[in-house]
Amino acid sequence: MEAENIKPWLFRVQPYQGESLSYFLGRFRRANDLTPTGLGKAAEVGGAIARWEKFRFNPPPSRQQLEALAKVVRLDADRLAQMLPPAGVGMKLEPIRLCAACYVESPCHKIEWQLKITQECDRHKLSLLSECPNCGARFKIPAAWVDGWCQRCFLSFADMVKYQKSYR
Numbered sequence: 001m002e003a004e005n006i007k008p009w010l011f012r013v014q015p016y017q018g019e020s021l022s023y024f025l026g027r028f029r030r031a032n033d034l035t036p037t038g039l040g041k042a043a044e045v046g047g048a049i050a051r052w053e054k055f056r057f058n059p060p061p062s063r064q065q066l067e068a069l070a071k072v073v074r075l076d077a078d079r080l081a082q083m084l085p086p087a088g089v090g091m092k093l094e095p096i097r098l099c100a101a102c103y104v105e106s107p108c109h110k111i112e113w114q115l116k117i118t119q120e121c122d123r124h125k126l127s128l129l130s131e132c133p134n135c136g137a138r139f140k141i142p143a144a145w146v147d148g149w150c151q152r153c154f155l156s157f158a159d160m161v162k163y164q165k166s167y168r
Ligand SMILES: [Zn+2]
Pocket: 099, 100, 101, 102, 103, 121, 122, 123, 124, 125, 126
């Protein structure tokens, strides 16, 4: 079947406020049982999906690529652009960071946590976690966050809130 014919049957996934592209792509793929390669084919962006899920935005997604992806996920290209770091703002690929208090309120990975200028969660005045506070495991790329707990020791993200240092 042509990719053109598949698109109308794909499930829509509503983005969360502040959600990162990696997390959104993972959710969209799982809702539609697509691999990164499969989504790349449907959106005609080649191997870009796997790179974007790892926050490899060098070169950044072009307007044309965002518009092609937008058609498949049925969102505005502008809405997708909000899932990227703002133009000119540097980001950290690693470590993947987490404000567990934010996650409890809205279960997603936020793009602002990966910006170089972000030192803490402004909303909660809490330090960001760069690893599981219980076992030290690094967080997986957000596209692979399925369960909301540490993949090694199973501490839930909700239970990690008490380990975040307060800046209040
Ligand atoms: Zn927060």
